[in-house]
Amino acid sequence: MEVKDLAVSFQTYFGEVEAVRGVSFYVDRGETVALVGESGCGKSVTANSIMQLLPVPPAFYKRGQIFFEGEDLLQKSEKEMQKIRGNKISMIFQDPMTSLNPTMKVGKQIVEGIIKHQKLSKDEAKKKAIEMLDLVAVPQPEKRVNQYPHEFSGGMRQRVMIALAMVSNPELLIADEPTTALDVTVQAQILDLMKQIQRKYGTSIILITHDLGVVADMSDRVIVMYGGMLMEEGTSYEIFKNPKHPYTRKLLDSVPRLDMDRSESLHSIAGTPPDLYKPPKGCPFFERCDEAMVICKDHMPEKEYHTDTHYSLCWLNHPMAKGATEGSGI
Amino acid sequence: MVEPLISVRNIKKYFDVGKGKTLKAVDGISFDIYPGETFGLVGESGCGKSTAGRTIIRLYEPTDGEVYFNGENIYKLSRSEMNRVRRDFQMIFQDPYASLNPRMPVEDIIAEPLDIHKAYKSQKERRDRVIELLKLVGLNEEHAQRFPHEFSGGQRQRIGIARALALNPKFIVCDEPISALDVSIQAQIVNLLKELQKDFGLTYLFIAHDLSMVRYISDRVGVMYLGHMMELATSEELYSEPIHPYTQALLSAIPIPDPEIQRNRQRIILEGDVPSPIDPKENCRFVDRCRFATDRCRMEIPEFREIKKDHFVACHRAEEILKGNIS
Numbered sequence: 001m002e003v004k005d006l007a008v009s010f011q012t013y014f015g016e017v018e019a020v021r022g023v024s025f026y027v028d029r030g031e032t033v034a035l036v037g038e039s040g041c042g043k044s045v046t047a048n049s050i051m052q053l054l055p056v057p058p059a060f061y062k063r064g065q066i067f068f069e070g071e072d073l074l075q076k077s078e079k080e081m082q083k084i085r086g087n088k089i090s091m092i093f094q095d096p097m098t099s100l101n102p103t104m105k106v107g108k109q110i111v112e113g114i115i116k117h118q119k120l121s122k123d124e125a126k127k128k129a130i131e132m133l134d135l136v137a138v139p140q141p142e143k144r145v146n147q148y149p150h151e152f153s154g155g156m157r158q159r160v161m162i163a164l165a166m167v168s169n170p171e172l173l174i175a176d177e178p179t180t181a182l183d184v185t186v187q188a189q190i191l192d193l194m195k196q197i198q199r200k201y202g203t204s205i206i207l208i209t210h211d212l213g214v215v216a217d218m219s220d221r222v223i224v225m226y227g228g229m230l231m232e233e234g235t236s237y238e239i240f241k242n243p244k245h246p247y248t249r250k251l252l253d254s255v256p257r258l259d260m261d262r263s264e265s266l267h268s269i270a271g272t273p274p275d276l277y278k279p280p281k282g283c284p285f286f287e288r289c290d291e292a293m294v295i296c297k298d299h300m301p302e303k304e305y306h307t308d309t310h311y312s313l314c315w316l317n318h319p320m321a322k323g324a325t326e327g328s329g330i
Numbered sequence: 331m332v333e334p335l336i337s338v339r340n341i342k343k344y345f346d347v348g349k350g351k352t353l354k355a356v357d358g359i360s361f362d363i364y365p366g367e368t369f370g371l372v373g374e375s376g377c378g379k380s381t382a383g384r385t386i387i388r389l390y391e392p393t394d395g396e397v398y399f400n401g402e403n404i405y406k407l408s409r410s411e412m413n414r415v416r417r418d419f420q421m422i423f424q425d426p427y428a429s430l431n432p433r434m435p436v437e438d439i440i441a442e443p444l445d446i447h448k449a450y451k452s453q454k455e456r457r458d459r460v461i462e463l464l465k466l467v468g469l470n471e472e473h474a475q476r477f478p479h480e481f482s483g484g485q486r487q488r489i490g491i492a493r494a495l496a497l498n499p500k501f502i503v504c505d506e507p508i509s510a511l512d513v514s515i516q517a518q519i520v521n522l523l524k525e526l527q528k529d530f531g532l533t534y535l536f537i538a539h540d541l542s543m544v545r546y547i548s549d550r551v552g553v554m555y556l557g558h559m560m561e562l563a564t565s566e567e568l569y570s571e572p573i574h575p576y577t578q579a580l581l582s583a584i585p586i587p588d589p590e591i592q593r594n595r596q597r598i599i600l601e602g603d604v605p606s607p608i609d610p611k612e613n614c615r616f617v618d619r620c621r622f623a624t625d626r627c628r629m630e631i632p633e634f635r636e637i638k639k640d641h642f643v644a645c646h647r648a649e650e651i652l653k654g655n656i657s
Contacts, residue, residue, distance in 0.1 A: 139602075268520075
């Protein structure tokens with residue numbers, strides 16, 4: 001899967017909101033890529049664009065391509081997309097209660113998903129549904145298959161969502177904040193389950209989250225987003241051990257860690273993210289950046305590669321900016 | 331020896347859920363909170379931590395128990411006597427969108443406690459106090475006439491804090507004050523709370539499910555599970571040497587934002603879910619998910635006892651775990 005220069009905007013009463021402004025990345029087979037950032041950074045819009053789940057209008061795709069198995073998903077008709085959604089690409093959402101149908105038995109919802117994409121009889125599909133529930137470790141699947149979503153706990157519902165997403169053995173699984181609504185002990189169970197399934201089927205995962213702990217646990221590569229743009233990308237180790245963008249560094253410093261000294265102070269980032277009605281011309285992080293320089297205000301930096309897998313978009317990392325050090329900002 | 335500011339003794343809060351069933355949200359917890367400290371209360375959803383916080387300051391009428399504040403049992407006070415004590419207690423809520431009246435300008439929101447307790451002599455005094463409070467929390471005079479919807483989540487939480495400070499309280503219950511905020515904003519609010527604590531000698535009960543944040547802000551931490559207190563110790567000790575099997579599992583489940591450490595950790599993954607708090611059995615509440623459970627754990631509720639200095643645990647096998655006989 002490869003996203004090339006994707007730009008998505010929303011037409012609103014007050015004008016255009018440029019939610020995603022030129023985002024490019026790829027996902028290889030069997031790997032987990034995390035999209036990280038704060039609310040409104042464009043991570044969910046990016047994911048929903050891949051599935052084309054955004055309502056058009058108000059949303060519109062300004063430019064870009066999303067290649068999946070060599071074909072541009074943005075050129076596909078709704079009918080063609082329906083064959084891909086839930087089949088080759090699946091998605092799980094943050095809140096399993098609102099994404100399952102409350103009036104329908106869990107088994108029937110899974111059976112529907114199976115029959116839509118696979119030529120199986122109803123009985124065969126039901127058998128498969130029970131197998132899927134068993135796969136995601138729902139106890140007593142024969143009994144649970146005939147229950148409604150409200151009879152499941154939050155963690156169990158998320159397991160059902162994963163079962164539903166995995167019925168057609170998708171190539172790509174998009175997980176949008178899959179554990180944000182869950183307690184930590186249940187979160188650990190679900191993350192464990194996702195890893196097992198990935199090992200078994202070689203599924204690629206795009207993980208969208210704001211929880212850096214979950215990112216460290218799950219992902220091979222990390223993409224940091226801010227103000228609708230990519231700020232930095234690298235392997236998990238590169239991003240956590242050697243962050244090159246001031247925003248990434250600040251983000252990592254602002255979360256308390258279990259192994260940190262309590263007398264260390266927590267670094268907060270002053271201010272709030274930019275308004276995407278009128279996105280800044282230059283670097284979106286300019287207003288909140290301690291190390292900002294004059295050029296950052298009106299000019300967006302280019303990608304600067306640190307290794308083959310690690311790049312950042314920051315003027316500080318420009319080869320000509322070697323003299324710039326911390327505190328030399330304006 | 332410092333006297334505790336608040337002493338909580340065996341408090342219970344039951345809710346009648348119909349059909350003769352009782353939801354035991356808080357089922358007999360006891361602890362002390364000392365002046366100027368931050369006491370963290372952690373646990374997963376439904377463990378009763380928020381109910382405990384609200385019952386302690388008598389926002390909920392308790393089912394049983396005693397809470398001593400300045401040596402006085404506040405559960406015994408009449409309504410008017412309680413109003414007098416209320417000035418010293420304040421609360422900061424989780425959802426800054428739901429806890430501010432959308433039809434009131436910020437000035438009136440912050441001044442509401444002053445209005446209720448008639449804490450000013452003139453309109454000018456009221457306004458000056460509001461401006462002073464706005465500045466304290468990092469906002470300014472111009473914000474006074476605006477309405478809540480004009481503010482971001484972090485700013486709204488600042489307004490909530492200003493309101494809580496209006497009457498110079500001694501004790502503030504912070505119920506998940508940062509859970510709804512982005513990480514970079516969380517740090518701003520936590521730093522603000524710490525500063526205010528230092529400047530005004532405030533005492534906090536900090537309720538949260540984010541264990542890393544609780545460790546960072548709290549001096550001592552209590553861990554709740556299904557209405558019971560399972561373990562209580564200083565922040566350092568609880569996180570470095572947890573004794574209760576539940577605390578151990580809870581801590582090992584938190585992902586650490588460092589791939590090297592996170593991927594090489596030994597983790598305890600709990601089976602199943604938290605059971606229902608409706609008519610729970612009279613045994614250890616954690617027994618069904620505990621890896622050390624014995625028959626005794628299924629028969630009787632373990633006593634919450636001091637197992638080493640300032641470290642309390644409710645587990646029949648705490649001594650064995652402490653000695654390292656089982657792990």
